[in-house]
Every structure is written in structure tokens, then in C-alpha cells.
Amino acid sequence: xxxxxxxxxxxKVTKKVVKKVAPKKAPEPKTALLAxxxxxxxxxxxxxxxxxxxxxxxxxxNVVVYFYPKALTPGCTVQxxxxxxxxxxxxxxKIVVLGISADPVKKLKQFEDKQKLxxxxxxxxxxxxxxxxxxxxxxxxxxxxxxGILRQSFLLDKDGKIIHxxxxxxxxxxxxxxxxxxxxxx
Numbered sequence: 001x002x003x004x005x006x007x008x009x010x011x012k013v014t015k016k017v018v019k020k021v022a023p024k025k026a027p028e029p030k031t032a033l034l035a036x037x038x039x040x041x042x043x044x045x046x047x048x049x050x051x052x053x054x055x056x057x058x059x060x061x062n063v064v065v066y067f068y069p070k071a072l073t074p075g076c077t078v079q080x081x082x083x084x085x086x087x088x089x090x091x092x093x094k095i096v097v098l099g100i101s102a103d104p105v106k107k108l109k110q111f112e113d114k115q116k117l118x119x120x121x122x123x124x125x126x127x128x129x130x131x132x133x134x135x136x137x138x139x140x141x142x143x144x145x146x147x148g149i150l151r152q153s154f155l156l157d158k159d160g161k162i163i164h165x166x167x168x169x170x171x172x173x174x175x176x177x178x179x180x181x182x183x184x185x186x
Contacts, residue, residue, distance in 0.1 A: 033134035036165060040065065040156050041132040045100070045122040048108035053098075053122060059160060062095045064178050066153040066169070067135040071103045071111035071121070075151070079171040080117055086175035087118045093182050096120075102127050102149060155181050 034040070040063075044054045055063070066083075068076045083090070083097055090097060097119040101108070108121040122129075130136035130149055139148045153166040155178065164181045166174075 033132070034154070034162055034165065036162050038162050040154060040160050040162055041129070042160075043124075043129045043132070045124055045129060046105050047123075048105060048112045048121045050105050053120060055098075055160070058096050058098075060158050062093070062158060062182055063156040063160075064090075064095060064097045064153055065100065065133070065156065066097065066174070067100050067130060067133065067149050068151055069101065069149045071101055071107050072114065075171045076101075077111075077115060079151075079169070079174050080111070081115055082172060082175045083119060084115065084117050086179070089179060090175070093179060095178065095182055097178075098122055100124050100129060100149075102130065153178070157185070 040055065042055045044052055047053045055065070066079075068079060070076055080099065083099075099119065100122045102124055103111070104125060105123045108123055111117065112121060124130055127136045127149070133152070133154060135150045135152045136147060137150050139146055139150070150167075151169045151171070153169055153174070154162055155164040155166070157163050163185055166177065170177065
């Protein structure tokens with residue numbers, strides 16, 4: 001009987017110790033704000049020329065709203081130049097491209113001029129649009145954590161509904177990936 005009581009006490013003590021010592025579970029990842037089938041959040045932002053551009057201006061057209069971290073950086077330049085080089089293919093499929101970053105208008109103009117970009121770049125300096133789309137998030141780089149723009153794209157149909165969300169964008173194939181999605185929608 002004494003052994004049985006000792007075992008029960010040991011089990012209870014062990015469970016309590018394990019509960020107290022066990023590491024806390026990591027918080028669940030935040031669920032996406034938007035999903036396929038949702039109406040894309042509307043916005044009005046300044047383009048690289050300082051002109052106010054509204055998402056509503058593109059009603060009746062297929063639109064790619066792509067978010068990129070920072071103009072004139074290597075990955076963003078590769079991505080933008082590939083879109084530039086695919087402009088005729090995208091236009092043939094009646095696809096409009098809108099690139100959004102938190103960069104000021106002046107920097108977007110430099111990006112356009114230096115890389116001879118042929119599509120609209122939009123400035124979201126207070127990252128309100130990024131937040132509405134869920135692309136403003138905690139990022140990690142070389143052991144440092146900071147808030148920034150996730151490289152994501154939202155493909156919209158002619159009614160402004162999201163038909164596809166690219167969470168993992170490959171900067172070198174992004175333009176082809178966009179074309180594939182829209183061609184598969186036909």
C-alpha cells in the first residue's frame with residue numbers, strides 16, 4: 001500500500017513539475033486577413049509621378065497588386081525588371097500591374113527611371129494599405145526583428161475579387177507565375 005501511495009504522489013509531483021517547466025507553446029501564426037473570393041480592399045495612393053491612383057480606376061480589368069519590400073534593392077529590382085520585360089505578354093492578357101511599397105514617391109520615380117519600368121508604382125508610406133492586405137508584418141533578418149512588407153501578390157479579377165494569393169513569391173519567375181494563374185482562370 002505504501003508503494004502504491006508513493007507512486008501516485010510521485011506521478012502527481014512529476015506532472016506538476018512538468019507543467020511548470022515545460023516551455024510555452026509558440027503562438028499560432030496569424031491567420032490571413034484576406035482569402036480567395038474576397039473583394040480586394042480599395043485604396044487611393046500616389047504613384048511615382050505624384051498622381052493619385054485608386055484601385056477603383058481599374059474596375060473591369062484583371063489586376064495584380066504586388067507588394068515589395070524596398071525599391072532599388074536587388075530582389076525587388078529583379079522582380080520589377082522581369083515584370084517590365086513581360087509587359088507585352090501581360091497586356092495581351094489584359095493584366096494591369098500595380099507595385100506597392102512604403103517608399104516615398106521620389107524614390108519610386110528614381111526606381112522607374114533607373115530601371116525603365118513601364119507599370120505603376122504606388123507609395124504607401126504609412127503602410128495602411130499593406131496592413132489592409134496583411135502584408136505589413138514582423139520580419140527577421142540576420143537575427144534582427146523588424147516590421148516590414150512581406151513580398152506577396154494578390155491577383156484580382158475584373159470585378160475586384162481576389163482569385164489568387166501568392167504568399168511565396170519567386171522574384172525571378174513572378175511574372176510567369178502571374179500569367180499562368182490568369183490563363184488557368186479562363
